[in-house]
Amino acid sequence: MGAYEIILILALLLILFGVSRWSRFGKGFKRGMEEFINATGEVTKEMQDAMGSEDPSKKDRRDGPSNGAVANFVLWVAQGFGSGRIPWAPGTFGSLVGLVWFAALLAGGSYWLYLIGCAVGIVASVQLCGAAEKILDETDPPSVVLDEIIAIPICFLGWVSFIYFKTGFLPEPQYFFSRQTWLITVAVYVLFRLFDIAKPWPVKQSQSLPGGWGVTIDDVLAAVYVNLVVLAAHALYIAQHHRG
Template sequence: MRMIATVFGVGLLRPAPGTWGSLAALPLAYGLLVLGGFWLLALCTVAAFFLGVAATRDVTRDQPDHDPSYIVIDEVVGQWISLFPVGYGAMMMQVSVDRLWPGWIAAFVLFRLFDISKPWLVGWADRRNDALGVMLDDVIAGGFAALGVIGLAAFAHLVLM
């Protein structure tokens, strides 16, 4: 379970293991999108969420810290959620996900911003102090980032072009 929680050791990288976890999520998401498109990414995100809850619960059992920095499976799940508009947009436009490269950058930056600053519901989930809260704060941060990606895409297409 420790390998899942640390995403095969990525969470042990220093400094900023959460950022390393988010960076590791990008090529994994790219591979999933190339292999099976948006729906494979969505399915793997759901699976990773439930595996992440179980792994986090197992790794933190009987420990005072409910969310040690080396657990980064939550960052992977949140980062993947932030990329949903990119994968879905590529599928709907029938183009390669490479063509939506600005969305990749926006998803990464916005997810890290929401994950680090923990506004509103993100902070609420983080304060749960349990394995579900560890995963949920990143799910919510990923959702906020996805909304930001959609907003930035709309701005780029409707205002700038």
């Protein structure tokens, strides 16, 4: 992706979200990173203590902080590595982090690894988002955005699959941000946010599923809707192309 495309995308994001909102994004991400550093520091300390004396008093001290450190780490991941702490539209910013996860799966260079990554993402989201609900004592907390992150690669699954079965190769990450395709990538992202917010049937109904399933499956179904729209648009394009 050239400098022109990067500048254009950054300008579009700046227009969409505004300077003040990006400032809040930075503050929220910084706060999340600080909590992550604190949590990992506690985990490291507890591991060091575990390797030392087995004095009962030390063991008692390990039990409490260790649980807190694990809970902080779970929250940090479930809250999109800090992006979910942004006070305005955390799901939207969490979905931006999902583009990074999408690019990482493409960088693996294997279609089957991409599919496995999507499946593992769903399982991880169910587990971690469910745990975050218990920690926060809240159903589907707005700050928990891991479900949005793991849904982004699923949004592109139809497009990726079409290219793979047509060419035999998994497209590279930069393909989706090239001058020819970046607008479609933005459209996929926007479509996901629209379906995730509007929650057409059965997206909304899936939220009644227990625990992390209710948090995760609605985003997966929203991603399915995105694929249907993208494939329908592609079919219309092909039909018009042949007609012309």
